[in-house]
Amino acid sequence: MxxxxxxxxxxxxxxxxxxxxxxxxxxxxxxxxxxxxxxxxxxxxxxxxxxxxxxxxxxxxxxxxxxxxxxxxxxxxxxxxxxxxxxxxxxxxxxxxxxxxxxxxxxxxxxxxxxxxxxxxxxxxxxxxxxxxxxxxxxxxxxxxxxxxxxxxxxxxxxxxxxxxxxxxxxxxxxxxxxxxxxxxxxxxxxxxxxRFSESQSRRFLHQRLASPVDEARARSLHRQTGGWPAALQLAGQVPAHREAPVNGQSDAPMLSDYLLEEVFGQLDDELQQFLLAMAPLPSFSEALANTVRQAGDSGELIGRMRQHRLLVWHLDGVADGPPWYRMHDLLRDWLLARPQAPEQGRRQRLAAARALADTGLVGDALELYLADQCYDDAERLLPMWLAADVQPVHGDLLQRFPAAFRRQSPALAVVTALFHFFEGQYDQVLASLDHADRLWAGSDQTPESTLVHIGLMLRCPSVRLSGRHQDAATLVRQLEQGLESSLAEDQSQLRRWALYTLGANAFMEAELGQAERYLRAALDDARHWRDERCLLRCLVVLVPALLHRGEVDRAATEYRTLAGWLRDAARDTEAQSLLAYLQGLLALEANDLVNARQQLERAWALGSERLTPLDQLYLLFALFRLALIDHRDAEALAQVARMTSLHRRLDNPWAYNVPAPEALRALVAWRQGDASALVRWSQQPAETEARPRFCVLHESLLRLAGSLLMGQPIDEPLALLQQAAAQGDNRLLLGRLQVLAAQHSWYREEAQGQAVALLAETLDEFVPMGAVRLFLDEGVLLEPILRACVARNQGRTSAQAVLRQGGDAAEAPAPELDSALLSDISSREREVLVLLGSGLTNKALSERLGISQATVKSHLSSIYGKLAVANRTGAVARARALGLVS
CATH class of the missing domain: 3.40.50.300 (P-loop containing nucleotide triphosphate hydrolases)
Structure with missing residues (x-):
């Protein structure tokens, strides 16, 4: 042959x-x-x-x-x-x-x-x-x-x-x-x-292979759509960027459509083609679901053939440890959905798929299919199950998918509306939507679905409190606690752990930190058991600050490391990354790792300034304010206060957050600049306790005590009352701040300096071993004389030395040899600067007080540091006092 x-x-x-x-x-x-x-x-x-x-x-x-x-x-x-x-x-x-x-x-x-x-x-x-x-x-x-x-x-x-x-x-x-x-x-x-290409490879590929430039956002979008499939990436990239429709179908990407038709779909036999068309409406499918949708029993064989041919079907983990699930490549699925198909056959298959998905527990997917076919009654019946499964909405356009007339008459959609308003920080609108749901239930013979009732109650509790209605909040909290004991049974575990989280967050706002931790621990245990990463993350966002306010900085860091390890999937989400960076920033701030604190907090803001809820944004801005204050960045601190004020105006409710009001924060900045009058004026104004949560009231009361102390007014009685209130809620960090304030008050009454040293030593030995050094460092050079007295009198010596070292001065370290000629060369103006440094004035305040530029102030400071052989302000003041240069 x-x-x-x-x-x-x-x-x-x-x-x-x-x-x-x-x-x-x-x-x-x-x-x-x-x-x-x-x-x-x-x-x-x-x-x-x-x-x-x-x-x-x-x-x-x-x-x-x-x-x-x-x-x-x-x-x-x-x-x-x-x-x-x-x-x-x-x-x-x-x-x-x-x-x-x-x-x-x-x-x-x-x-x-x-x-x-x-x-x-x-x-x-x-x-x-x-x-x-x-x-x-x-x-x-x-x-x-x-x-x-x-x-x-x-x-x-x-x-x-x-x-x-x-x-x-x-x-x-x-x-x-x-x-x-x-x-x-x-x-x-x-x-x-x-x-398949990584995101960076996709970006390079598009830049090199396409005639017209592709911006970063479009490159990311194309990578996400194609899953890094090179041919699809190039063909999809040919679609003009101004088109907003997804890359699918003949009209949007004819080259991609032809490619799929000729090279993928056209190579299959008719049986596999029909199977792909039947599965296209499903975001994911299993053998059993495919059999149900097709009303046939051969789906396993067809799936096997698809996997053998390595078609664009991806294998997924089993649902609830069940059989394997699969999903198509997004582009292939989009293209199949655009293919012509007999209308009745397609609708019948989609509705069968929706019922099967709901029975499987994939409620969100079932809801999407019902809405796509305008089956609004069926979709509404799924809402309680969807809310219980997801807790927070993941479909931004869900409400608009229902007709307006239907929305007005649906109590379930009223609860969903309240949920959307809650995540936007519109607390009055939350309550209005929930009231509308109650009226709809009252006007019909329909029994309210228990899931909707419990979710409504969980939304009411924080919304009422954040709207400044504390008495109503207390009543709702009792109802929620009763629900935990009765109607929120174990088979409603998802609702139960979110109810525990709600009670924990409420207890934190009321400065009941021990109770807050107990509720949050119960929620966390349940969230870990059921691998509910969203609930775990929200609990962590409250638990870490609660532990920090109890002074347990090291334990807070340990809890963060342990629990963050459970957040592998959630941590891929931008919002979750932002919240985790925020918590890392808080921990670094309390540990006096200011460089890391700034990196983490600024990263949190860059990631989450548009994705976080307004309440999360406000607390993040307060952390940035604290950092700026510590770093003596006064302009930055005031800018953060301005951001907080602007955000609050958008929320349109009383100041009912866990941080002092903006006017108090601005007065604090002025005090740090050497102008105590603003704090004094603010402290003399009547306290607004009605709209404020108890946590905020207590911390504003601390600032008012500082204002009274500046005026020379007696503070013994209000100090004792505030200490009692802090102790009741296990708010140990606030209690520590009050003890430091009491020690300073005693120190400046010279006959009570021994009492001041004893009180500060006791506070040091309680908090420093827990890592809470920031409590003492926040007082700056004003606390330094008492710290040095603790070292000299051997009371709290080790803890006092640790704080002094953290502040930039080693109390026990031998002083370096100083050049006597340099010491004698310290000018009268430099001595004047040293005296003012001891008052804690910033560079700006120093320049205003001395009538010189800030550049000249920095020049004086640089000269002083060199002559005294120190590295910073605290060291300069301490060394000058030790040498008798200033009193």
């Missing part, structure tokens, strides 16, 4: 496209092929398989033969002739020595072509012309399905001599015994996961 000719184009490695990404990591995937007799590069059409192999050969330059296969190569004679011609291109000696090698395929010959090829290659390997490695690339191997030919190929791969390396490029894994090769480390598999 005469062997047919082989087209020249089948033997030539494809030319590499212009603008190809030179990615060492992707090329390194194939470097391991040097040690593996068989390499399988398997992925659906358009994943860049052939391009990657060709690029690797171009860069590494190994000796290789290339054969591009097609459907007609299923005939063994054609296949092995192609192999012969490809090998002949490597070395003419090989072709001349083995001219009769493939004649074994002629009719009547009994020789096995594989044995003949293996023997010929082994013989060739012993010649001086042979390379160390010879690569044989079989491109488009998915065209080969002849059982006889596949069996021959398997024998070739099993018996290949050390010289030969076979690279199989295919759209799906061929039916070979690759498991045995993999187990023996004799095969390398490069699949979709290795071939």
């Amino acid at each position: 005469t062997c047919p000719m082989v087209a020249e184009t089948k033997l030539i490695r494809p030319r590499l496209p212009a603008g190809l990404i030179d990615d060492p990591d992707r090329l390194a995937l194939l470097d391991r092929s040097q040690d593996a007799p068989l390499t399988l590069v398997c992925a659906p059409a358009g994943f860049g398989k052939t391009t990657l192999v060709s690029q690797w050969l171009e860069q590494r330059q190994p000796t290789h033969a290339w054969l591009a296969l097609e459907a007609r190569d299923n005939e063994p004679a054609l296949f092995w002739t192609g192999i012969r011609e490809a090998l002949a291109r490597i070395d003419p000696h090989f072709d001349r020595r083995h001219q009769g090698l493939f004649q074994a395929l002629a009719q009547g010959w009994e020789d096995d072509p594989v044995d003949s090829l293996v023997n010929a290659l082994s013989d060739y390997a012993r010649t001086w012309q042979a390379p160390q490695r010879l690569y044989l690339v079989l491109d488009d191997f998915h065209q080969i399905h002849n059982p006889l030919l596949l069996n021959q190929c398997q024998r070739l791969f099993d018996l290949a001599p050390a010289l030969l390396r076979v690279v199989v490029v295919s759209r799906h894994e061929p039916p070979l015994r690759r498991a045995r090769h993999l187990a023996r480390a004799q095969a390398l598999l490069v699949g979709c996961d290795q071939l």
